[in-house]
Amino acid sequence: MRVSLKDVALRAGVSIKTVSNVVNDYQHVTPAMRARVQQAIDELGYRPNVTARHLRNGRTGIIALALPELGNPYFAELASAVIDAAAGHDYIVLLDHTGGRREQEMLVSQGFRALVIDGLILSPLELADEDLSGRTEQVPLVLLGERHYDLPYDHIAIDNVAAARAAVRHLLDLGRREVAFLGAQPRRNRPAELRVRGWREELAAAGLDAGEGLVAATDGWGHEDGARAMARLLDAGRRPDAVFASNDLIAIGAMRVLSERGLRVPEDVAVAGFDDVVEGRYGAVTLTSVSPDKAAIARMAVASVLDRLDGADRPARRQTAGLTLIERESTRGRAARG
Amino acid sequence: MRVSLKDVALRAGVSIKTVSNVVNDYQHVTPAMRARVQQAIDELGYRPNVTARHLRNGRTGIIALALPELGNPYFAELASAVIDAAAGHDYIVLLDHTGGRREQEMLVSQGFRALVIDGLILSPLELADEDLSGRTEQVPLVLLGERHYDLPYDHIAIDNVAAARAAVRHLLDLGRREVAFLGAQPRRNRPAELRVRGWREELAAAGLDAGEGLVAATDGWGHEDGARAMARLLDAGRRPDAVFASNDLIAIGAMRVLSERGLRVPEDVAVAGFDDVVEGRYGAVTLTSVSPDKAAIARMAVASVLDRLDGADRPARRQTAGLTLIERESTRGRAARG
C-alpha cells in the first residue's frame, strides 16, 4: 500500500496537519519540526496523493489540449509548445485529437472524453458557433486558431486573411500573375475559408483573376490532398505560375507533383504554404511559408485558461498571435536559402 | 456548484447508493427505479466526479506517454496511435516529452511530472539500465523502442539491428559498395548504437569496409543534424555511393545537402532512412525507409500497461513489433514510386 500523510505523521510522532504543512511549505513551522517531518517523509518515501488533493481543492493540475491531428507537424509542434508553456505553471497536458471532425470536436468541448481536467484548449476545424452555444460543461474553454467565433470564450487567433494576403502579395511582387489556391474545402468560418478569402482579396486588389478555375479544393490537409489537388488543376489544363496552399503539407504534396510533371519550383511555379513546419525547411526546395508564432499561441492559451481558473470574470478575450512570412527557395529560388 | 450524487438522490427521493447503482449499471435495480433516477440525472445534468471516483478506487483512467520529442514526426505519429489504442480501453493519455535527455527521462520514470497516472509508457533515448534500477515509483512502466534492457519492465522492442541490416543489404543488392552511416552519437544501448551495429555487421558480412571514415555521428535526430553530418562527410573527401541514416529526418537533411552539392539521389548516392515518417513519402525524391508498425507498438504498449493494472504478476515481457523495409525512389529511382 502506498504511504499516506497518516503514515508519515505516525512515524514522525506529529499530527497529520503538521505533515501537510511541511509538504505544502506552510510558513509557520519551526525548522526543527520541519526537519523531523522531512526525515520521516524521506524515510518512508512519501509522495502526496494528487487525486485526493484535487478532490479536496477542486483542481487537477491537468489541462486538456484537443487538436485535429497530431500527425500534422504543425499541431505536433504546437502541442510541444503547449506542454512547455503548461509546465511553466506546473500544469500537465492531456492530449486528445479530434480528426477535425465536428462531432468529435463537440464531444471534446463537452468534456466527454476527459472529466478530470481543469481547463480545455481546443483547436477546432469544423466546429461552428451553434455547436458551442449549448455547451454546459463548466471548465474554462479556450479556442485556438480561428477569428470569427462570436462566443463567450477566450480565443487565440491568428489573422488568417491578412497572412494569406501577405503570402499572395509576395507572389505577385515576384511578378507572378496566375496564382492558384490549393486547400481544404472552404466552409464557413473555417481556417481554409479565411485563407481563400485572403487570396481572393489580394488578387482582386491587384486587379487579377481570382476565378474558381484557379481554386483546387481538398478534402483534408495532408500531403496527398495537395498532390491530388495539384494534379487535378494541371489535368484541367491550368498552368499557374504560382500556388498558394492553405498549409505546408498541401504545398509540399503539390511541389511533389510539379516535379513529377517536369515543372520547376520556383522557376515555372512559385509555391507558398502556411504553418512553417520544420519539414518545409529541408526539402529539395525549401518552402516559403506563413509562420505563426506557435510559442506565443501556446503561452497565451495556457495563460487564458489559468486566468479563468483564478476566477477572472471578464468578457471573452480575443488575442492575436504574431505571424511572419518566411521567404525561402520555393518562391525566391536557391539564392534565398534559409 | 456542480451537482453531485447527493443532489440527484435528493431530487429522486432515493438514497445515494441507489443513484450510484444506476450510474454504474449495477444489475439489481428495478426498471422503475432506474427510470426515476435517470430522470433526475438528466434533469440536473449530473456528471460523475471522476476525481472522487478515482480516489475511491485507486485508478485515474490516465496513462502517461513520455516521448523524446513531439516535433519528430515519428513520435507524433506514435503518440497518435497510442491515444487511439488507449481510447479503445477508455483510457486517456497524458503526454510528456523528455527532449531525449537522461535526467528528464529519469524524472519522468519516477513520476515527478505526473502523480495522477495509472501507468507510464516511456520511450527512452539516453536512459541506461542503472537509471531505472533504483525506481521506486509504483505505477506500471512499459519501455518502448529498445531491445537490450535487462530490467523487470515490460518492453516493446523493434529489432533495430536486423532492420538496419535489411536496409544496408538492400543498398548492397543495388550494387552500392561504399555505404556511409549517418546518425546520432552511438552510445551504449541507445537506438543509434544498434543501428550502426546492424550497418557494420551487414557490411562485414559482405566483406566491405565499415571503417570509421564512413560514419558521421550527429548530436541529435533532426534534419539539420543530417545536413551537417552529410556536409562533413563530403567535406572530408568521402564520396559514398549510398547512405544509411539512423532516422528519416537525418536522411532527408542529408538528401538536401546532396542536392545542394549537385549529387543526384539515387543515381549518385542512394539513401535509406528509418521510421517511415509521412514526410519521406512526399519529398522531391521519396525516401526508402525501415517502417516500424507504429499501431502495433501502441497497441502492445497499452495492453501491457492495462495487463499490469489488472494485476498480472508475470515476469517482464519483451514483445517485438513488426518492421518492413519500404523501398522508394531514394534507392530505386523514380520507377519505384510509392
Add this chain to the structure above:
DNA sequence: GTGAAAGCGCTAACAA
C-alpha cells in the same frame, strides 16, 4: 432491491 455509514487521502476551519 435499497438505505446507512465508513472511508479513500487530503486540506482548511477552528481550537488549543
Add this chain to the structure above:
DNA sequence: TTGTTAGCGCTTTCAC
C-alpha cells in the same frame, strides 16, 4: 506553532 476534525464525491460492505 501545532492538533482535531469535518468533508470534498464517490464506492462499498453490511444491514434492512
